[in-house]
Amino acid sequence: MKKLALILLLAAHVQADDATTLLTRSDTYRNPLASFAIDVELTSHDGAKAETSKFRVYGKGSDRSVVEFLAPAAEKGRFLLMLRDAMWIYMPSASRPIRISPLQRLMGQASNGDVARTSFSVDYLAKSAIEDGGAWVLELEAKDPSLSYKRVRLWIDRTTSEPLRAEFYVASGKLLKRAHYRKYGVMAGRRTITDIEIEDVLRPGRRTLMHYANLVARDNSDKMFTKDSLGKW
Amino acid sequence: MTTHNVVQLTAIEKAYRLGRINVQALSNVSLEVAGGDFIALAGPSGSGKTTLLNLIGCIDKPDHGRVLVDGVDVTAVPLHRLADTRREVLGFVFQTFNLIPVLTAWENVEVPLLMRGMPRKERSARVARWLEQVGLAAQAKQRPDQLSGGQRQRVAIARAMAGDPKLVIADEPTANLDSETGTRILDLLTDINRTSGCTFVFSTHDPALIARVARVVHIRDGRIMPSERSIAA
């Protein structure tokens, strides 16, 4: 708290290590639990059309999660395993989980997974922070070249460090997605982001709304996050 | 001239199947032909004289009995193995001349000599000699279709004699010739028989030929009839 106040009182342009602190702070508004389960409702808007999907996400740390598809009925029973460098999908009609290449992550719901991540500070380096009105603008750079988005620009509230919005850039510098952190609520005793709106910059008119609820702590075993376990528990 | 028999037939039986009927061509026929003989087998058509001649000529087999040609028992030998005998020991003259139409007179006479593998010089000498002897030296290069019936038969005789056979089989040699030509042919044959000592066996119903031969064997219905004339020396 004290440190944060100090930072805020200093000059507008802040050094990298301080930017890191800001980033770490902003991350606390995301999922605070190390091992958890959360409900996600996702609505895709494409012009006038809207489609809703429901999932239950089980996570451990910031780099492992399993997504259980609950609705619509066509997708119910599917599972998605998201690890740091690989992704698998399990469908009840298939006997084995199928590995999804990074290319395939461009399409479908997997692309949202990269954007609605639980933490930035683990994967991204905060290079700098600039004041912009009531917000800090953090420039983030991917620590690992295998991450989908090479650069992220994150706006956080100047006072509270609550994430406001983020822009996601690819290697060539082109902007592909924008995330708006619309609503906050209380989950697991903390103030956290409950609603995110994701914009597809390449296809204006396409928006995805993600709503989080029922965050509970759950003791997820490591074994759960292996492809052989998919669909068996 | 030896006195050993050139031909010896003993108790010959031969039958033919005509549809479902068995025709007995020869019954219990025995015959001896000595070297140098000039013999006619006489009888009406169907009497069996041609069959008898065929047996002597080693181009047919009896059902029962023994056939000895030049002292060799040929009864049990399969016909195709008797080709050697026919080539070396026998000579054939046919009613229908049976020359090879695509060959010249010279070449026709040459055929049996070629088959014996005779060297060219000897062949030429023999062919020339025999063509001369039958009076056709000038027609050596002509093909059968350019020769008269009498001339063709002479070529056939030259062919039969070229290999110096022990026995000449002639089936109705004058039947296809006019009487004058026929007489001339007979003269030729008699001449040859006298000068070379070659044995001649004819089958005929020509009374002119019958009158000229030293010995006649009458055949009727497959049996030998007792003859009016006895065997000449």
Added chain:
Amino acid sequence: MLIKLALRNIFRNRRRSAITLAVIVFGAVGIILFGGYKAVTFAGLRESTIRRIGHVQVFGAGSAKAESQKPLEYGLENAAALRQTIERDPRVRTTAAQITLMGLISNGDKSETYLATAVEPAKDREMRGHRLISGTELPDGELDAVLLGRGLATSMNVKPGDYVTLLTTTVTGSLNAMDARVAGTIATGVKEYDDRAVKMPIDGAQQLLQTHKIEKLLVFLNKTEDTAAVDETLRKNAAIETKSWSQLASFYHQVVLLYNGIFGFLGLIVFGTVVFSVANTIVMSIFERTREIGTLLAIGTTRGRVWRMFFLEGLLIGVIGGIIGIVAGVSLAQLINSGNVMLPPPPGYTTGYRLQILMQTQVLMTAFTIAVMTSTLSAILPALKASRMKIVDALGHI
């Protein structure tokens, strides 16, 4: 002597022999013309295939077997040095670098998957692997110009001058996107390909993929016959793997198989016709010469010799027919080649082409051999029957 006899017997019945010879000649000419046409077609298809894919393709070691999750994991590093070494071989005409990649292409409203071939524009133009439908070919020096397959351009609703965005994942698995100007639209003749195809400059692709590697090197030779030798030379380099054009040209092999199948079938029909025709002639000839055969057997000709006589007739008719057939075939081929017989355009092409027959010694030899073989074969059984005639019956034959 037997040969003289056989020849004279063949020409005994001029008309019948002429017809039989005609059948053999017809068969031989058919083989020569069809064989030559097939050869021309194969050569043409082979060379146009090679023009598109190179004589030998060079890949990074391990790329054939490995399953890579990331593009160009087994790509070629230091391509420039490798190319220099390869191009020093006097048998090599030139090399062309390529990368294939895929991803999503977007026009702002919708996206489709694309399959891109990244090429060196100048080299690609030489390869003539596509037909330009609208716009221009890829210009040199412009990294972000692309050519779209006809179907893809339609579905993206773009024309030359419009812009599209290409998305893909980089060699590290990260996402990348690039705005590209549509320089032109192309067609390859394969609709499924044109619905997804993109051609782009290789440096543009390298930037998109964030790499200096290339996927493969197409090696073009001066003479196709050198392919096997050059392939072997290249394989000595442990850092690379090679594939010769033959291993890659499945369409070519399918066409070869198809044509060979068709012509093989036709050949069989020709074969059957000739066999029956010659056999018929010989059987008739034997029938007519029954008494003659009887006579020969009677005067002491062995069965073997009689068989040989007729066999020789069959053989000689085949030889004569074969020779006439070759002469006729070659003459006819030359006539056709100098003429202007036009064939309709094959699938994917717009213009027809002149009918040409390729003369190959092998085809001529095949035609001759088949002529002789069929005649000889057809003579065997009839000759055997002739040799086994019963003398007495034969002599009594009219």
